[in-house]
Amino acid sequence: MAFLPCSILTAARITLYSLVLLFVICIPVTGFASPSATLVGNETVVIDDVELWRAIDLKNHAVPVSLTDLSQLFAHANALNASLTNQSGAYLARLTLTNSEDRASSRFFRINANFVDIGLGFWQSNQTTSLHQVDFSQHHDTNNPKLMHAQAFELTLNPNESGELWLYIKADHYAKPLTLKIISSQHFFQQMFMTNALTIFSIATMLALAIIALALYIKTRLTVTLACSGYIGLHGLGWAAASGLIDDLFNIQVINTTYLGMILFPFAIAAACQFTKLLFNMNYHRKSWAKLFNYVALACIFFGVVTPFVPFSISFAIAHIIAVLWVPLAILTGFKMMIFNDFRAKYYLIGNILYGASLIYYMLSHSPLLPAASQAELVVLVALAADCICILLSLATWLQHKKQDYSRAYSQARIDPLTHAGNRHALNEALAKLPKHYLVCFIDYDGVKTINDKQGHGKGDELLQFGTQLMNEAFRGEGDIFRTGGDEFICLFSLKSANQFTPTIQNIKQMITDCQVRLHEKWPTSGISYGIASSLESANQSQCLALADQRMYQQKRSKKTI
């Protein structure tokens, strides 16, 4: 009986020690257990970044080149408890892969990272000893698919082949969860087409609109068009860089161009501030608003200059804080301007609401609220392209109204407000355009002073208006009439050849006689005195005008002496 409690105690001790030992052994085993994937048919496998990547000490390691390097790095790597979003540095992943098919299976491995300085894949098959290496680094991915907003490489597994895929990645910033998607060729090419087509279309739209705005600036020299070009163009260039398009097109080795998007963004917003200020004429109508936009623009330029010299994660944060502050400011401005009945606000507001909505989607896609939201960058990019179209439309509306204002001012400066005949300014322009052969007719109304004195100035005005109307009707299509003084008018007739002089002079005389008859019916005490001179009789226009004036006075004098 004494033995029993002792053996039970020992057994309990052994069991306890075994459990502790098992627990101690299991911790690292479960902690470092590699995820695995089995390739079946066309199925897409998604591996979450939290369970995939292990953090490597960034400073004390060399880029792995062999299986031994990989194993050693992996042994000292730290498991992650969180997503790689907003992290930076070097990470390693080990994944057990099995091709369950009896045929070779080709798969694309899509790593959800925009910015990648070093990206290496190593395939160690269980069936062979050689280590197959693939480089998907941004600078060396020449043999890999050119996929915007992410990195990808292809791997073909033999029938029923299995093994381990190692992934080594290093970057200054991971903007989103570093999910790994293993996709069949069929699905990958579809996705690649859509992603690249939409990205290139959106960026091309932005750059084309920026060129249009720049062309408008060259033609009009209006600063608002230059600010518009900067606003749209810098956004377009920024996205071309951030999406990887510039890297894929030009393969620039000096710098990793994907990082440039964040550096260009503050400058794009500085241009947007100036565009907004100029579009709504804030310098004249809303000076405090103009000041605010100037300060925001200056702050953006400051951050734009600073960003290349700070760690990229800070540049990334600065750019995103600017976006989060800018969009509500732009929407608020659009709303306010709509309240002030400003015609330019319509497109401006629509564009910024679209862009703002896409940014909310982008932020939700990086939060637990909307984890299923995908292709957030693409959504933002397409919305931004639509925003840029709206921005150019608001500029077009601005220019249209400016043109109308200009035409109004132009005609107001050339039209006599009482009679609506051309004024002296218009006469000078018309004289400059006269052909070789022309006729000048000087006209002066008779008895205006008497009408003014006896019936009042209003009646005198009516006489001048009625007389101009009569002559406009009579000369329509043949001559242009201008008011040069109180009751003095000049009519210019352009002729195609010298043999038109005689018939045209006859015609003018007949037309003025007809006008006189109708004028007399309404104003019996008034009349028209006129003198005609031709380019044939004079050496220049001044002589011709003086001759016509002289003849008009001769006629007026002869009337008075009768």
Ligand SMILES: Nc1nc2c(ncn2[C@@H]2O[C@H](COP(=O)(O)OP(=O)(O)OP(=O)(O)O)[C@@H](O)[C@H]2O)c(=O)[nH]1
């Ligand atoms: N109602 C009116 N009168 C004007 C206007 N501009 C000038 N006048 C008058 O037109 C007259 C022009 O002077 P005159 O040509 O000497 O006057 P008139 O009575 O036509 O004399 P004759 O030409 O010699 O027949 C002056 O009395 C001006 O005050 C105007 O815009 N409206």
